[in-house]
Amino acid sequence: MALLPIRKYGDPVLRAKAKTVEEFDETLKTLAGDMIETMIAAEGIGLAAPQVGYSICLIVVERGLIEDGEEPAAYVNPLILEKYGEKTTMEEGCLSVPGITEDVTREANIRLRYQDLAGNTFEEECHDTLARVIMHEVDHLHGNFFTDYLGPMKLRLLSKKLNALQFEAQKDLIELRKMGVA
Ligand code: NI
Secondary structure: OOOOOOOOOOOOHHHHHOEEOOOOOOOHHHHHHHHHHEEEEEEEEEEEEEHOOOOOEEEEEHHHHOOOOOOOEEEEEEEEEHHHHHEEEEEEOOOOOOOOEEEEEEEEEEEEEEEEEOEEEEEEEHHHHHHHHHHHHHHEEEEEEEHHHHHHHHHHHHHHHHHHHHHHHHHHHHHHHOOOOO
């Protein structure tokens, strides 16, 4: 197990469209394990593979933070088949956008199709916080951030912080490339 460096807003991997996972091998299991460890160490509730530099359709969710007794879970090739029910607004943050939290409005429920790390396919209804976290993480697989939902006024107010993050992301990338990680 290893902690992976978390890419920041401005890193191009976070704007790329993630590839479908086709090989359900040890490499995938190791990556999912490392992502879970990284998410927990960073006190996050969810993490998508592009956030640690892998442009593939894999997300992890710390379900224990949502419901007592639940284990962290990995979802491979998650596909939101349907979003339904009333919309709710909640403050969201993101490990790739540190220092910024904003209200985001999303549907309360989703119907999700995904695969586990062995490649078995499941369909599940997810509600409330779990649905929200999965929608947030699946957005990352499409190259989107929660900040993309904000209006132009809000974005203008955040522009200094976002520009600073983009600058940091570029500096991080130079370091990661030196280390041969990116
Ligand atoms: Ni995020």
